[in-house]
Amino acid sequence: MASGEGVDRSEREHRPSPIDVHVGGRVRLRRTLLGMSQEKLGDALGLTFQQVQKYERGVNRIGASRLFDLARVLDVPIGFFFDDMPDALGGSMNTVRRAIGFAEQQDGFEDDTLHRRETLELVRAYYRITDTSVRKRVFELIKSLTPTD
Template identity: 75%
Template sequence: MSSGDTTEKVEKEHRPSPIDVHVGSRVRLRRTLLGMSQERLGEALGLTFQQVQKYERGVNRIGASRLFDLSRVLDVPISFFFDDLPGSVGGSQGFASRVAGFAEAQEGFGDDTLHRRETLELVRAYYRISDPSVRKRVFDLIKAMTPVE
């Protein structure tokens, strides 16, 4: 094995798993939708905000008990963290193939609309509308303004 091969192997070993990145991004999404800072989430979990950052980036893997704590603090079912995971449900494709396909899909995923600050602020503002009928009219207005596909 050449030194180039060793370097490549080490880099691959330290790259976050696509699943860990996805779960971390779902933690960030929910935390942001709640208007919660990384610091506040960390306090609720007994962690530093730097540890929360590492979880959200997928650098540190989230264990089962921590995932349980996150679901409680963020008020979502554990399944929320795996929602929208491509190929994660059903199908005859093997797990390794699904993960490899997900990793390839993630590479072109830099401009994800759901993770934009503008989107998150809009959703938070929408849910701050306390009157359900007004919220429904705002929703209908936005739908009416969008182009038909």
């Protein structure tokens, strides 16, 4: 039997779409960056933590209204969930988005930067600063310490 033969339709239908897996991964990334548990996110959305798990793994597809709610709760634009999508999944869309300024490419920004423990701890600490003026000054300080182009 050649590769791919013998896989019936019902088996294919139960595999998560790569796009759903990517969007779910972005939900998990943002939730983790905020230091939010699956249970807390579920409570904010009226879901169980098991439902949140399924969304994050891409097992359950996220509908438009749920994506809107996720963006609101996680405080990101809806486009965040599609950022960094591999070209094989939405390459032409990413090219168009960059061309019109929606997804600005940053030189030297590696995809794994967002997954480093140091990054997660820094973002969590940043969002624990409750005074918005202090948080803004910390942000400006960090920007001032980076090399200029």
